[in-house]
Amino acid sequence: MDALGIDPIRLIWQIINFLILLFLLQRLLFxxxxxxxxxxxxxxxxxxxxxxxxxxxxEETRLANERALDEARTQAAQIIENANRMAEQFxxxxxxxxxxxxxxxxxxxxxxxxxxxxxxxxxxxxQAVDLAILAAGKVIEQQLNAEQHRQLVTQFLSQTxxxxxxxx
Numbered sequence: 001m002d003a004l005g006i007d008p009i010r011l012i013w014q015i016i017n018f019l020i021l022l023f024l025l026q027r028l029l030f031x032x033x034x035x036x037x038x039x040x041x042x043x044x045x046x047x048x049x050x051x052x053x054x055x056x057x058x059e060e061t062r063l064a065n066e067r068a069l070d071e072a073r074t075q076a077a078q079i080i081e082n083a084n085r086m087a088e089q090f091x092x093x094x095x096x097x098x099x100x101x102x103x104x105x106x107x108x109x110x111x112x113x114x115x116x117x118x119x120x121x122x123x124x125x126x127q128a129v130d131l132a133i134l135a136a137g138k139v140i141e142q143q144l145n146a147e148q149h150r151q152l153v154t155q156f157l158s159q160t161x162x163x164x165x166x167x168x
Contacts, residue, residue, distance in 0.1 A: 129153040 133149035 125154075125157055128157065132156070
């Protein structure tokens with residue numbers, strides 16, 4: 001080994017120094033560094049787990065919000081449908097009330113027209129009786145009392161009205 005330039009004692013001392021250095025590095029440097037790296041890996045793992053848990057929580061919250069939003073939309077649609085139904089019922093009831101009021105107004109108007117017509121016919125008959133009495137008085141040239149003339153004319157008009165009704 002001398003021919004190669006290697007001193008065996010020096011080689012043994014270098015191996016012993018290397019082993020001592022290796023022992024010291026392992027005790028003083030490698031174990032603490034490995035422990036720090038293990039701790040850091042554990043923190044990273046827990047952070048990743050926490051991030052996954054937070055992601056799941058966010059997803060659950062998002063799904064719950066979507067369900068709540070869907071439920072709110074459904075309730076809003078039901079409220080709108082109920083409001084439309086109530087509005088239609090109100091419109092129908094108002095139309096029915098207006099129709100009844102119009103029918104009542106029409107019936108009252110017919111009754112008033114009938115009463116006025118009957119009154120006008122009675123007035124015309126009354127005037128006709130008076131005119132007939134005057135005319136008969138002039139024709140006969142004698143004056144019957146008013147009650148006798150009225151009875152004659154009323155009897156004549158009722159006979160005329162009965163004959164007229166029979167011809168219709």
